[in-house]
């Protein structure tokens with residue numbers, strides 16, 4: 001906590017110097033900095049591209065830089081490493097994990113598959129490279145419905161690891177899916193009762209749900225079930241959310257996702273108000289990346305994320321199918 005204005009000024013000038021050193025090294029290394037929407041504000045401000053896991057995968061696939069500094073969680077950096085085998089992918093903190101991706105291992109998935117021979121495996125992007133390598137399709141919450149619809153009706157489907165997204169897809173498509181019982185600990189706490197209460201407090205506000213994080217799939221599920229009213233509700237990707245907030249005549253928006261997204265929304269729409277459903281919905285893994293760690297990452301070229309080629313080759317097939325349906 002900074003108490004005096006001189007402490008705050010010093011902190012501001014320290015941060016400016018840190019950013020200058022990062023940008024200087026970034027140029028020297030021919031690096032690109034990718035940041036997830038849930039990163040802390042200073043990292044988002046520094047990044048060349050800010051987006052969700054799908055957007056970041058697409059940005060990684062397109063970049064001409066030699067080095068990708070991935071400011072996000074580990075499975076996302078792995079996805080970049082799979083799509084860009086000729087680039088060096090660095091994550092500034094190797095301990096930045098994801099509770100949702102950790103709910104299933106490749107061994108568990110192999111056992112599940114052996115109980116359903118011939119079933120098609122659809123894995124949400126929040127999974128490790130080993131799990132993706134065992135999957136037929138990768139998906140995000142925005143294309144999960146299309147992925148499932150593209151699978152012939154007579155095929156059994158194993159859907160993992162987010163049970164809320166799976167239940168939502170089941171409702172929308174009318175297909176019976178076998179669901180893995182995983183969830184994201186951060187957003188498991190965003191409940192219909194909280195949403196109803198906040199919508200009553202701000203009746204004129206639009207309600208925005210970001211579809212890319214496993215976190216908000218529970219909201220999508222409750223809405224499909226009728227527990228959350230759908231009027232004034234918009235399920236949007238990050239880009240869609242940013243565009244929608246800019247174009248909409250509404251002045252207030254209730255946002256149901258990790259609070260990191262508010263940084264960009266507020267920055268781009270200073271005259272509008274964004275209200276988080278749960279201000280405590282903070283992913284501590286996402287917040288592990290700091291400016292100091294980004295600097296160290298570029299100075300020492302750490303921590304490199306590598307995926308063994310046999311796993312990468314199989315995982316790439318599932319990821320490329322996801323990108324083609326995005």
Ligand code: SF4
Pocket residue numbers: 073097098099100101126184185186187213214215258283284285286
């Ligand atoms: S918010 Fe949840 S799903 Fe997203 S990275 Fe954090 S733990 Fe994983």
